[in-house]
Amino acid sequence: MSAKEFSIAGGGPVGSLLAIVLARHGYQVDLFEGRPDSRQTNIYQGRSINIALSDRGWHSLDRIGVSPVVKDESIPMFRRAIHGKDGSLTYQPYGKEDQAIWSVSRGRINEHLLDLAEAEPGVQTFFEHKLVDVDFETAAATFQVAGDTEVVIKSDFLFGADGAKSKVRRLAHDLPRFSYSQSYMPQCYIELNIPANADGSHQLEKNALHIWPRKQFMLIALPNPDGTFTCTLFLNHSGEPSFESLIDRKNVAHFFKSEFPDATDLLESPVDTFMAREPAPLFLVHVFPWSFNNKVGLIGDAAHAIVPFYGQGMNCGFEDCAELNALIDENDHNWGSIFPAYENRRKPNADAIAELSKRNFVEMSDLSGDAMFQLRKKIEAKFHEAHPDLWTPLYSMVTFSPEVPYAKALSLGETQNAIMERIMRMPGIENDWQEQKIMDEMYALVVNGFGTEL
């Protein structure tokens, strides 16, 4: 019997990794990407756009057996550097001393995974092939190629790995019993740049994720290996201040100078960039099912577009691939079982990280600059140090504990929140927090009152 064939629409990081998974299980894989090949065209124009990859993402690559070569080119960020409006600088470690999240070039990791996919004997890649239609009964897909020519590709199965605005997902809207919701965050974003020093070094501390939290809005900066920082300004679409209200140069210049005084001196033409850029929206998409007729599936952002405030979108997409990798073996290549098992295992976790990511905007933009919140973090870290088997802070569960599913992290986090609200209400907590009685009270609440397992 000849090997079953898969088509994948979308050669982003998740589609490329999926091609590797399927090829290593003996399938023939055709990977179709709508854009030109970035390795030939340099569409990134030398500018690095970076994301934070955490243990969950690296662990998923490891489970699949993909070499994390790009980790050597990535920059560990051990802590948040919080920039106050008065120019003050405070630090919050992400976890234990050696725990970091990693600033990775999104383009580089995509290209690395494409290289690895193409090295697999069963994989063929096709660029400038844009999916425009799907037959959900047969998995046949229509692609638009050069000019307006269309080609129909028949294969046994199809995956839509075509990102947050997935065409495969949009075409599935017409299928019976397909549930769909999309909601916009109030914020949009633009990207800005901090150039390197003349000697190629970084102008801000390199091993930190920098945040300028201003409650309703914030600026963040992630380091690149070339000495630059990619910055993202998250600001409301409308209201005051917003992309809608800041329309003249003078006000924009005043906004930067008054809100981000230390960053304004470092940013490359922030006012020009602000005036020229079309802000990108942030939205969440929830859908179910993620598979149709056991022939067509959704994966990565196509199945679960989330907001970037936990830095988990790509991590979650890599985890989808790692789970699918395991399910192919567990179900002995029976796709009638694999598709339902995949969507039932992943959906609760995708919903949980979507919820956590939405909530984390408040932590990043507001609470990270709040003294009581910082104290709470210190108390949690102290308790974790004393009782690692009883308590792992929520951020660490999501970021550094791939063995804890997102859904479990969300529910344990809610219990922890209730405990910490009680602890933070204890009279004199600001001065007494290092005393044993605080640890004893937390212990009693965990063991008797709430009974968390971690």
Ligand SMILES: Cc1cc2nc3c(=O)[nH]c(=O)nc-3n(C[C@H](O)[C@H](O)[C@H](O)COP(=O)(O)OP(=O)(O)OC[C@H]3O[C@@H](n4cnc5c(N)ncnc54)[C@H](O)[C@@H]3O)c2cc1C
């Ligand atoms: C501002 C921002 C910051 C982020 N920061 C982080 C972070 O710190 N950590 C993290 O883990 N994640 C982060 N993310 C999320 C991360 O970028 C995504 O989760 C990840 O890129 C999803 O990968 P994907 O392959 O599923 O989709 P994509 O990366 O969107 O790739 C989809 C691919 O499909 C192609 N395509 C689209 N339509 C078609 C079509 N019709 N036919 C053929 N091909 C098509 C596209 O060209 C693209 O190459 C961030 C996202 C944003 C917007």
